[in-house]
Amino acid sequence: MRILVPIKRVIDYNVKIRVKPDGTGVELANVKMSMNPFDEISVEEALRLKEAGKAEEVVVVSIGPVKAEETLRTALAMGADRAILIETDDALEPLTIAKILKGVADVEQPGLVIVGKQAIDDDSNQTGQMLAALLGAAQATFASKIEIGDGKATVTREVDGGLQTIDVKLPAVVTTDLRLNEPRYASLPNIMKAKKKPLDKKTLADFGVSSTPRLKVMNTEEPSGRKAGVKVASVAELVDNLKISGVL
Template identity: 80%
Template sequence: MKVLVPVKRVVDFNVKIRVKPDNSGVDLANVKMAINPFDEISVEAAVRLKEAGQATEVVAVSIGPAKAEETLRSALAMGADRAILIETDDTVEPLAVAKILKCVADTEKPGLIIVGKQAIDDDSNQTGQMLAALLGWAQATFASKIELGDQKAAVTREVDGGLQTIEVKLPAVVTTDLRLNEPRYASLPNIMKAKKKPIEKRIAADLGVATAPRLKVLKTEEPATRKAGIKVTSVGELIEKLRSEAGVL
């Protein structure tokens, strides 16, 4: 069974985000970029399935500029077999991403698509669900455990009340949560091998999907600085401040 894993190039989660002086967006100049952490978990899940003999091939796919090739090479170094780059310079929104991934799935014909539940730059949490709807496949979101059986998958997912285990028929789309696994560190030999592996490149415009953003960012600003707390001397003073100053009572 082939497993398809979308990966996104985002600002490294260790980097402190800076807003452009004109508030038009996030300043990406000279900023370290990396694979989206949830997508890294997806790659690890797919590679483990292959190591367990439940998958035959892991294909990583990324949508973005030519520099996204670095993200794909990170996936290859972790154990992915092939990589596909869908090139576009547009800021691609979740619906367009889902449509492009559907085109890729139609040609690659995977038995399972493992998607990070969200990207840490826009936090949309939409692509996996939209992709499943476009393909007409079963979906299981927020997975913390995946077990494959005979043409089906048992997925333990995180919900508000705790854990829920559902069974879906394959092919299916599964979105990963943080507790699914801990991604491995790519070894130096694998990193060197990944640099030599060919990456299949396609142009997003050739797929017939409109990638131009439909949303316009009016303003981007940093969150307000948190105010220092105060100490109260009694419960009565606390209640009075909550009533008169905070206005919550």
């Protein structure tokens, strides 16, 4: 079985986000970028399934600028077998990304697609579900445990009421939650080897997908700072203040 893992290059989660002075978006110049944390978990889970003998190959794919090569090589250093880069400098929406990934899946024919449940830059939480719909494949979202059996995957999902375990027929799309695993660190020898591995490079034209956005961002603003709290002398005063603020 082949496992396909889409990964995204995002601003590193340790970096403080800054909005551009003109409000047209987030400042990306001279900012540290890294692999989306949920995608790191996806790569790790794919590698563990391969090491357990449940898969023969792990293929990673990224859609983005040329600099996304660094993110793909991180995945290769972790242990992925092949990497595909679909080059574009445009900001793509989840549906467009899902259509591109469908094109990749049609070629690669993976038995399992493991997708991070969301990216920390836009928090869309849509691509995995859209991809499953386009492929006509089963889906299991917010996975905290994945077990592969005969032609099926048993997935434990994190839901509002606790945990839910479901069986999905392969091929399937699974989106990963934070508690699925702890991603490994790439060793220095593997990092050096990954730098020499060739990447399969493609463009949006190879998939017949347009990058024209369906949505338009009007303005980007930083959230306002939290207001200072106040001390109250009694429960009654607290209730009165909550009523005034509209909470009660």
